[in-house]
Amino acid sequence: MINIEILVGSTLGSTEYVAEATQPYLESAGFTTNMHFTPDLTKLDIETQQIWLICLATHGAGDYPDNFKPYIEQIKQLNTKLDNVYFGLVGIGDSNYDTYCHAAKNVNDLLLESGATKIGDTFYIDVVNSPIPEDKVEEWIPSWIEDLKKRVN
Numbered sequence: 001m002i003n004i005e006i007l008v009g010s011t012l013g014s015t016e017y018v019a020e021a022t023q024p025y026l027e028s029a030g031f032t033t034n035m036h037f038t039p040d041l042t043k044l045d046i047e048t049q050q051i052w053l054i055c056l057a058t059h060g061a062g063d064y065p066d067n068f069k070p071y072i073e074q075i076k077q078l079n080t081k082l083d084n085v086y087f088g089l090v091g092i093g094d095s096n097y098d099t100y101c102h103a104a105k106n107v108n109d110l111l112l113e114s115g116a117t118k119i120g121d122t123f124y125i126d127v128v129n130s131p132i133p134e135d136k137v138e139e140w141i142p143s144w145i146e147d148l149k150k151r152v153n
């Protein structure tokens, strides 16, 4: 059984709902899931195949949510490559900010530089036209699951 680690970066909670909305789709497709509301690299075994689905809001001036900052620091301080890591990415933000979804864009670059492999394209949810962000998940998760199945076993 392939497990998916769902890593959540959220301040006000809406991204937690987005993350939870992905679970039934992943589980009906035969995956198990672990939800991480306080992502911690020491709890993820990067010596073995990892599939991370990152659901990440942007706060501050394009900054990471506080609960996500320790994980980012852990990645930056790693001495090994994330060769075993496959990741998907959902960015939640507000397009009124000129730093729209910058946290998602930055984690994407960081993980790619660290040697991780991207599955599918980043899915962006703009709260300006999606007041209930988790309702957007159904538009994207089926195709992400198809991309995932092609890349991992």
Ligand SMILES: Cc1cc2nc3c(=O)[nH]c(=O)nc-3n(C[C@H](O)[C@H](O)[C@H](O)COP(=O)(O)O)c2cc1C
Binding pocket: 009, 010, 011, 012, 013, 014, 015, 016, 057, 058, 059, 060, 061, 062, 063, 065, 092, 093, 094, 095, 097, 099, 100, 101, 102, 127
């Ligand atoms: C203080 C504050 C700062 C924000 N800064 C940004 C930003 O720089 N870029 C962006 O795209 N969205 C920004 N947002 C919008 C949030 O990303 C959006 O409200 C999102 O739904 C919050 O997710 P959460 O409820 O999981 O924390 C900001 C929101 C707040 C309240």
